[in-house]
Amino acid sequence: MTKTILILGATGGIGGAVARTMLARGWAVRALVRDTGRAAAQWGQGAAPQWLKGDALRADDVMDAAQGAAALLHGVNPPGYRNWETLVLPMLDASLAAARRHGARLLLPGTIYNYDAAATPVIDAATPQHPRGRKGAIRVEMERRLAAAAPDVSSIVLRAGDFFGPGAAQSWFSQALAKPPYRVITQPGRAGIGHTWAYLPDLAETFARLLELPEGKLAAAETLQFGGFWDHDGRQMAQHVRAALAQPDLAERAFPWWLMRMAAPLGGFPREVAEVAQFWRHPVRLDNARLVALLGKEPATPIAQAIGASLSAPA
Secondary structure: OEEEEEEEEOOOOHHHHHHHHHHOOOOOEEEEEEHHHHHHHHHHOOOOEEEEEEEOOHHHHHHHHHEEEEEEEEEEOOHHOOOOOOOHHHHHHHHHHHHHHHEEEEEEEEEEEEOOOHHHEEEOOOOOOOOOHHHHHHHHHHHHHHHHHHHOEEEEEEOOEEEEOOOOOOOOOHHHOOOOOOEEEEEOOOOOOEEEEEEEEHHHHHHHHOOOOOOOOOOOOOEEEEEEEEEEOOOOOHHHHHHHHHOOOEEEOOOOOOHHHHHHOOHHHHHHHHHHHHHHHOEEOOOOHHHHHHHHOOOOOOOOHHHHHHOOOOO
């Protein structure tokens, strides 16, 4: 019997990547979106999800959409990343209620923002979570709620670094390191400071393989780290971008963190960016030993191929 996955956030980077991967593996894919016509038009060619009109902010919409689903990907954020403090947790609660009612495994893309970067050079499942920012504190509470819901709700938190790849339009990669028309590389990090990246198709493939593991392999509330591509000195990604573009002399400039700090008290984009600055000032690597033990190996597209695909993807 064909299994079904419901995806919240299918028009975003990770949601879209998971949707495409699950379709390719023969799963039935539903996607809850506010505008079905727009979502279908943006999707492009090939197999597409079943678009369901609704809003992840409305618990009844999520509950109805999840009927019969074996898995539910909670890959959605408030529109425009606004009002996190009031919207993020109610949205997760709606997904938890739907997963509990229908027996679906709840999938959550995790972040490194749960941690104090200055004190956490390596993250594994046992690493204490001491966030320094608002988003990090909310992320900690999200994971706490998933753990508290077990065993009534089975869940997987798959933590990863900064996204890149097709569909990752709002990312440090596409907005700084490789922003069209590719006249300059904006470098967020410092030379010598390592940084963790996650190629979206590899992350989506990891979610899929975890879902298809035999019964009993995963804990009721499983938390895993996706190692991804470790840029050991913070300069390898830029070099791969230059190579992919055949522009070895492409100029580089530093991201204006000083300006973000000055403007942060006014709120908006500068405040959000300033909050994650610590993750560019300190190296934070993800220990994927548990993930490798489960899967045998972590899906890993060669970095040159991954960056080439990222640069050639439609904007």
